[in-house]
Amino acid sequence: MTTAVLSRPKIDKTWLSQYGVYLAVVLLVLYNIFFTPYFLTWSNLRIQLIQVAPIVIVALGMALVIGTEGIDLSVGSVMALAAALIPLYLGYGVIAAVLVSLLAGVAVGLINGVLVARVGLQPIVATLALFVGGRGLAVVISEGKLKDVRNADLLYLGSGDLLGLPVLVWVAAVLVLAVAFLVRRTVFGRRLLAIGGNRRATELAGLPVTRVLITVYVLCAVLASIAGLLSVARIQSSDASAVGLLIELSAITAVVVGGTPLTGGKVRVLGTVAGALLMQLVIATMIKHDLQPSTTEMVQAVIILIAVYVARERKTR
Amino acid sequence: MTVSEAPAIVVEDVRKAERTDHVVGAVQRQGALAVLVIVVLISLMAFPGFRSFDNAATILVAAAPPMLIALGMTFVIITGGIDLSVGSLYVLGGVLAAWASQYGILAAFALPLAVCGAIGVANGLLIAYTRMAPFIVTLAALLGARGLMRAISAEGSETYLVRDGALRRLGNGSLFDIGYQVWLVAALVALGMIVLARTRFGASVYAVGGSEDAAALMGVPVRRTKVWVYVLSGLLAGVAGAINAAKLGSGVTVLGTGMELDAIAAVVIGGTLLTGGAGTIAGTVAGVLLLGVIQNLINQVGNVNSNWQQVISGAFLALVVVAQTYLVRLRRVN
Amino acid sequence: MSLLHVTEVSKTFPGVRALDRVSFTLRPGEVHALVGENGAGKSTLIKVLTGVYQPDEGELTYQGSPARFGTPMDAQHAGISTIYQEVNLVPLMSVAQNLFLGREPRNALGLVDRKRMEREARELLAGYGVTTDVRRPLGTLALGAQQMVALARAVMIEAKVVIMDEPTSSLEPREVRTLFGVIRDLHARGIGIVYVSHRLDELYEICDAVTILRDGRVVHTGQLAELSRIRLVSLMLGREMTEGATAFSGAATGDGDAPPVLRVRGLNSRHKLHDVSFDVRPGEVVGLGGLLGAGRSETIKAIGGAYHLDSGDVEVDGKDLRKPTTVRAVKAGIAVQPEDRKAEGIIPTLSVRENIALAVLPRLSRLGLVSDARVDEVVTAYMTRLRIKAASPDQAVGDLSGGNQQKVLLARLLATGPKALLLDEPTRGIDVGAKAEVQSLIDELAAEGLGVVLVSSDAEELIEGSDRVVVLRDGVVVGTLTGAEVTTEDLMAAIAGERS
Amino acid sequence: EDNDPTPAAAGGGAQVAQSAAAGAATCTIEQYGGSKVDLKTAKVGFSQSEKEANPFRIAETQSIEDEAAKQGIVNLTTTNANSQFNKQISDVEQMIDSGVQLLVIAPLNSDGWDSVFAKASAKHIPIITIDRKINATPCRDYLTFIGSDFAEQGKRAATEMAKALGNKGKVAILLGSPGNNVTTLRTSGFKDEIAKIAPDVQIVFEQTGNFAREDGQKVTEQLLQSNPDINGIYGENDEMALGAITALKGAGKKAGDVKVVSIDGTKGAVQAIVDGWASAVIESNPRFGPLAFETAGKFLSGEPVGQDIIIQDRQYDAGNATSDLSSAY
Numbered sequence A: 001m002t003t004a005v006l007s008r009p010k011i012d013k014t015w016l017s018q019y020g021v022y023l024a025v026v027l028l029v030l031y032n033i034f035f036t037p038y039f040l041t042w043s044n045l046r047i048q049l050i051q052v053a054p055i056v057i058v059a060l061g062m063a064l065v066i067g068t069e070g071i072d073l074s075v076g077s078v079m080a081l082a083a084a085l086i087p088l089y090l091g092y093g094v095i096a097a098v099l100v101s102l103l104a105g106v107a108v109g110l111i112n113g114v115l116v117a118r119v120g121l122q123p124i125v126a127t128l129a130l131f132v133g134g135r136g137l138a139v140v141i142s143e144g145k146l147k148d149v150r151n152a153d154l155l156y157l158g159s160g161d162l163l164g165l166p167v168l169v170w171v172a173a174v175l176v177l178a179v180a181f182l183v184r185r186t187v188f189g190r191r192l193l194a195i196g197g198n199r200r201a202t203e204l205a206g207l208p209v210t211r212v213l214i215t216v217y218v219l220c221a222v223l224a225s226i227a228g229l230l231s232v233a234r235i236q237s238s239d240a241s242a243v244g245l246l247i248e249l250s251a252i253t254a255v256v257v258g259g260t261p262l263t264g265g266k267v268r269v270l271g272t273v274a275g276a277l278l279m280q281l282v283i284a285t286m287i288k289h290d291l292q293p294s295t296t297e298m299v300q301a302v303i304i305l306i307a308v309y310v311a312r313e314r315k316t317r
Numbered sequence B: 001m002t003v004s005e006a007p008a009i010v011v012e013d014v015r016k017a018e019r020t021d022h023v024v025g026a027v028q029r030q031g032a033l034a035v036l037v038i039v040v041l042i043s044l045m046a047f048p049g050f051r052s053f054d055n056a057a058t059i060l061v062a063a064a065p066p067m068l069i070a071l072g073m074t075f076v077i078i079t080g081g082i083d084l085s086v087g088s089l090y091v092l093g094g095v096l097a098a099w100a101s102q103y104g105i106l107a108a109f110a111l112p113l114a115v116c117g118a119i120g121v122a123n124g125l126l127i128a129y130t131r132m133a134p135f136i137v138t139l140a141a142l143l144g145a146r147g148l149m150r151a152i153s154a155e156g157s158e159t160y161l162v163r164d165g166a167l168r169r170l171g172n173g174s175l176f177d178i179g180y181q182v183w184l185v186a187a188l189v190a191l192g193m194i195v196l197a198r199t200r201f202g203a204s205v206y207a208v209g210g211s212e213d214a215a216a217l218m219g220v221p222v223r224r225t226k227v228w229v230y231v232l233s234g235l236l237a238g239v240a241g242a243i244n245a246a247k248l249g250s251g252v253t254v255l256g257t258g259m260e261l262d263a264i265a266a267v268v269i270g271g272t273l274l275t276g277g278a279g280t281i282a283g284t285v286a287g288v289l290l291l292g293v294i295q296n297l298i299n300q301v302g303n304v305n306s307n308w309q310q311v312i313s314g315a316f317l318a319l320v321v322v323a324q325t326y327l328v329r330l331r332r333v334n
Numbered sequence C: 001m002s003l004l005h006v007t008e009v010s011k012t013f014p015g016v017r018a019l020d021r022v023s024f025t026l027r028p029g030e031v032h033a034l035v036g037e038n039g040a041g042k043s044t045l046i047k048v049l050t051g052v053y054q055p056d057e058g059e060l061t062y063q064g065s066p067a068r069f070g071t072p073m074d075a076q077h078a079g080i081s082t083i084y085q086e087v088n089l090v091p092l093m094s095v096a097q098n099l100f101l102g103r104e105p106r107n108a109l110g111l112v113d114r115k116r117m118e119r120e121a122r123e124l125l126a127g128y129g130v131t132t133d134v135r136r137p138l139g140t141l142a143l144g145a146q147q148m149v150a151l152a153r154a155v156m157i158e159a160k161v162v163i164m165d166e167p168t169s170s171l172e173p174r175e176v177r178t179l180f181g182v183i184r185d186l187h188a189r190g191i192g193i194v195y196v197s198h199r200l201d202e203l204y205e206i207c208d209a210v211t212i213l214r215d216g217r218v219v220h221t222g223q224l225a226e227l228s229r230i231r232l233v234s235l236m237l238g239r240e241m242t243e244g245a246t247a248f249s250g251a252a253t254g255d256g257d258a259p260p261v262l263r264v265r266g267l268n269s270r271h272k273l274h275d276v277s278f279d280v281r282p283g284e285v286v287g288l289g290g291l292l293g294a295g296r297s298e299t300i301k302a303i304g305g306a307y308h309l310d311s312g313d314v315e316v317d318g319k320d321l322r323k324p325t326t327v328r329a330v331k332a333g334i335a336v337q338p339e340d341r342k343a344e345g346i347i348p349t350l351s352v353r354e355n356i357a358l359a360v361l362p363r364l365s366r367l368g369l370v371s372d373a374r375v376d377e378v379v380t381a382y383m384t385r386l387r388i389k390a391a392s393p394d395q396a397v398g399d400l401s402g403g404n405q406q407k408v409l410l411a412r413l414l415a416t417g418p419k420a421l422l423l424d425e426p427t428r429g430i431d432v433g434a435k436a437e438v439q440s441l442i443d444e445l446a447a448e449g450l451g452v453v454l455v456s457s458d459a460e461e462l463i464e465g466s467d468r469v470v471v472l473r474d475g476v477v478v479g480t481l482t483g484a485e486v487t488t489e490d491l492m493a494a495i496a497g498e499r500s
Numbered sequence D: 001e002d003n004d005p006t007p008a009a010a011g012g013g014a015q016v017a018q019s020a021a022a023g024a025a026t027c028t029i030e031q032y033g034g035s036k037v038d039l040k041t042a043k044v045g046f047s048q049s050e051k052e053a054n055p056f057r058i059a060e061t062q063s064i065e066d067e068a069a070k071q072g073i074v075n076l077t078t079t080n081a082n083s084q085f086n087k088q089i090s091d092v093e094q095m096i097d098s099g100v101q102l103l104v105i106a107p108l109n110s111d112g113w114d115s116v117f118a119k120a121s122a123k124h125i126p127i128i129t130i131d132r133k134i135n136a137t138p139c140r141d142y143l144t145f146i147g148s149d150f151a152e153q154g155k156r157a158a159t160e161m162a163k164a165l166g167n168k169g170k171v172a173i174l175l176g177s178p179g180n181n182v183t184t185l186r187t188s189g190f191k192d193e194i195a196k197i198a199p200d201v202q203i204v205f206e207q208t209g210n211f212a213r214e215d216g217q218k219v220t221e222q223l224l225q226s227n228p229d230i231n232g233i234y235g236e237n238d239e240m241a242l243g244a245i246t247a248l249k250g251a252g253k254k255a256g257d258v259k260v261v262s263i264d265g266t267k268g269a270v271q272a273i274v275d276g277w278a279s280a281v282i283e284s285n286p287r288f289g290p291l292a293f294e295t296a297g298k299f300l301s302g303e304p305v306g307q308d309i310i311i312q313d314r315q316y317d318a319g320n321a322t323s324d325l326s327s328a329y
């Protein structure tokens, strides 16, 4: 554990650009403590964490993909697929249902990965195809219907508690740690960053680029399917047409606001979590003050711009 | 070293594969057009409902607003950028046009042009001068413009009606049985083609996307070019919104989500590289029409579960893009 | 009388003082050499002169009056034209468009007059010995031809100053002749030329004056003729040098009887390689000779699994790779240093440490977890051995000078413990000091029993460095020079097709 | 484990039109233009607006298809715009091009139908809009509207809410999706009536839940944190109310702590009354098939039909929820 390998020391970078997101989260929390009634209650914090958990989980996968200089638009559709499959297999027990929906993630990830790594499509296009088709398939599978979910084991994942924290939040926390560890400490993590830095060079250096890339897209899709099944558990129903709608944009926002550049070669896992929290707090603050979506959206826009401006990378060449 | 003083001749020998290269190149450039022609031919034979002139006119009219958005997107993507804000600008433009129509048709165009153009300027300036990624800047604009639209329409619940007769006629009148807006869009597309292919600005657009650093060192006004493409994209999205409002007779607020991705898909299907530096408007036109025809066909097939539509569209998108990639590769290997 | 003059300019990048109170004067009709080690600050000075960078301090005088160029365009309008170190044109645009970008001829309607543009481009390029379809994308031209286009573009505007940053690094000898012809012509027209190159022969052939930079400071400026080569190099490096064209020992190595460490048989790739075969024995340096486009890079890449092969076999230590892929090749002990360092070599966003360790991570880790201690060990060893100059192992490679980037790349290759080392232009664009280090390193590695394949368009380097030279023309092996035949004359003859 | 809502066909709940006021406007084929056709052989198009996640939509489509089958209408084309308005417009236009002789439309939005009207009127195609109304002129732009009295639904919800709260308390509204008369009228009907009958009931919170369950849940979760003292939630449809109930459970509330009143009459919502989580549900009957085709049949054979056909909606509360559960959809 010597020097942090992820981010080389940047004498040039101001403190603000490194820690801006965290600062913003702190400021917003402070504002709420003073100006929002009942903000500083355990139940409120709990709701915010519960609501942000699926976005965090999806954003983790997105961060990995963005680290390879890619992007994955299909995460919302993967959530929908996972959601659509759960009621179909719940009859065989919760384990079966969870496994099947994770498998759907693996399948989509493989398709994305192969299209990007082997066929050589640009990630945005490759995943656009599944963004469109994946949700369609999910809706076809579920016959477009919302299905109530009553399985107690599954519902426990969505609304149960473990040691005083929602299970959902535990899952997200464990995944955050796992992904952070993956990026910082493992061979896989470094290869991933190398691909983001210069894919061609990584290839010529004899690294298994195709394999790593496919794995990254599979991981991203599996994380999305976890988010999908947790959402089902939380909403206590499966609606393939609604689950994860537009989450790709929220996830990308979280990643980028958290300081991971879209140009690849670098991943900030904790920043991503902070980015997601920041956007969640913005929405919560607005709703709590009974401000309408119009205001929320305009404020979000401004915050994204400021956060990204402050954290923006200098050009290295 | 013994080297003769004779003047050097760097002759690029005619490649053996040059001819196949040209063919493959043309197919790749005009791939969307080729697919479009094939799909249309098959549909003409298979579906009687597809054959009518009315149906063709309906497809064209429906394609008019997406065409304008994709036109602007083509400029943006050729510079290596992306504009996610167009869907929101489109709805915003429609609402503004409907509201302003009480002051006449000119106002109905001027207001959306001014507002959407201004947002385009903001996008462009931020992207050009702060080096923030286009994806994220325009994502913020997507949110901001939608918020603005909601703010002026009582959170989307207030729908302004188009008050101006001329604007309504533009929306639903026709010349030679083809809607006025199709003619308008055709004219703008033609203009776009000339600008891109035959002006210094067009050359700058390609240069910026081909290699930003090189372009800057060669004296291309990189920043100005970037600002302009986002302005253009914003303006076209505003016009698209306005003509759609003219057609619907009101500033509908529940439109436009996902429109930016449709436009990107159309542009990419049309053979424009998302990495920038290459692409044509002709390709984009084919791409937009192709997507329109697919939607039309799925309805023609009749009572297929309409849920399949997205599945088929997604598969088609993948197919076209994969095919294109292989063609490009074939060309490189030659 | 000075045409262009800077006084005491400084420029600091994060962590590096790239220019430290540098003064420099260019006179009309003078060809002024700007020399220095990698990272000495040459490119930075040029960029300051041409408005790419703004100096932190210092004055710029142009044609007698103070000047300030905000952008490269300002400099261009003022008559300062530049050919940058890496070919800086737009590969996807046509040759003609590249030539005329920003100053396209226009018709009465204000639209670009394409016919005229293409005609003029054709005529103009013919003057530089380039005849090609000017509608082709520039990127499909050979690098040399691209460089000629860049030159034509630079000279085409009414330039008073032409700056060339290593213009010959990707030119073949005939093209260098053409370039020199153009320079002499400009010289005669009273145009001032700044010429950056690491090739001493060229400097002495074409330059009048010289300014030597070291670590961002001017250590000498004066007439080139008054400076011996040895003195020049000593000034550049800041230490004394002894005579010798290259740093190769010349001692023939390689055990003639040992089984080949690398055996290449019948490489075929459509239109590019035809039945290319050769062997490399342990301790032997085999040169690949040929003109640009002869297929040397393709051969090397194909062996390394990075180029599509229709057929062919590659064996390392008697083991057949069967359809080489980059992964398999590295595992088998083949290390390839690609020609294009920036695009295919370094990973600019990652640190020196990450770049060096990249290919051997599995060896430096347990159960997929990287051991930082072991990484540091390897990285320190190679940074010392190759004398890599970086602020720290954590500095991003993209911020290093070209020579140091090259060394980092070599370190990565060596760290894999290869049996065969394939080097494509290993000394291109690096300074004499670094070049000598790389060259003696090659000798050293061969002595340790590695089989080395060397591609270099520097004929001297190829001849002095190689024990044997395999000559390629149009993807076909047209001859092999061995023993006493390894001379420049024989090489030229083979390339020209006068012997087989 | 899932409850597949068994729609319309099963059980009762057929729509009944309110008796039209004397002298209410009617429309005949002479007024509207066009010619008589036999409904059985006519080409009929049905355009559904939203994805069918909502039982209301499922029941609506099913009812149209079942009734067509029952009446022997062989030429029925259905499309679903998946909540994309422009797609709904092209869907309908395409059906017009393909020569439909009758259009039944469940519009996504109340405005924006100019181009469709222009096309349809040129061919004199009768348009029946169901469930949501289009802001245009009946018997000219379109033939007739069949649906509920939405303002009345809002009023009835207000009455139930006031009753459940004992005329006192703080209420939140989960608004439907914007841009249609259903949301507008259910909101104004509710607010007006509350102001009239229970001025001590305060409306403290209003956010859109887009007629969707997940949105209803998310908004309620936030609402419960900022207004922990909330007493009642008015969901402008059942789906949002069901989302709200999930949120209430998640926040540790007991059944009945917060009074929930909503509109639609889905099985899930009526079951929630049985379970004690909801106080009342005002029905919005989606079984449009029989009434729509009956109206069309009359019109196409030359009889006059009403220009505004308002249906009767029942109501569920603790008193009848258990017994009437089977008539929910």
Ligand SMILES: Nc1ncnc2c1ncn2[C@@H]1O[C@H](COP(=O)(O)OP(=O)(O)OP(=O)(O)O)[C@@H](O)[C@H]1O
Pocket (backbone or CB within 6 Å): A317, C013, C014, C016, C017, C018, C036, C037, C038, C039, C040, C041, C042, C043, C044, C045, C085, C399, C400, C401, C402, C403, C429, C430, C431
């Ligand atoms: N954009 C930059 N950011 C940070 N450091 C830079 C940048 N450009 C150059 N440097 C540093 O400034 C110093 C001078 O670099 P410069 O490119 O001018 O060297 P050079 O003399 O042209 O070398 P070479 O012969 O390798 O081209 C080097 O240490 C380099 O790492």
Ligand SMILES: Nc1ncnc2c1ncn2[C@@H]1O[C@H](COP(=O)(O)OP(=O)(O)OP(=O)(O)O)[C@@H](O)[C@H]1O
Pocket (backbone or CB within 6 Å): B332, B334, C139, C140, C141, C142, C143, C144, C290, C291, C292, C293, C294, C295, C296, C297, C298, C339, C424, C455, C457
């Ligand atoms: N498929 C191709 N299409 C267009 N240009 C190509 C292609 N392959 C190679 N070239 C160009 O031809 C030039 C020479 O090709 P190649 O790499 O085979 O030469 P070489 O013998 O390796 O010489 P050197 O290594 O000195 O460049 C390269 O600079 C490259 O730009």
Ligand SMILES: O[C@@H]1[C@@H](O)[C@H](O)OC[C@H]1O
Pocket (backbone or CB within 6 Å): D054, D056, D131, D132, D182, D211, D236, D237, D238, D263, D264, D284
């Ligand atoms: O109540 C609803 C209905 O009236 C509306 O039109 O769409 C959504 C339904 O839930």
Ligand SMILES: [Mg+2]
Pocket (backbone or CB within 6 Å): C042, C043, C044, C085, C165
């Ligand atoms: Mg340099």
Ligand SMILES: [Mg+2]
Pocket (backbone or CB within 6 Å): C293, C296, C297, C298, C339
């Ligand atoms: Mg080469």
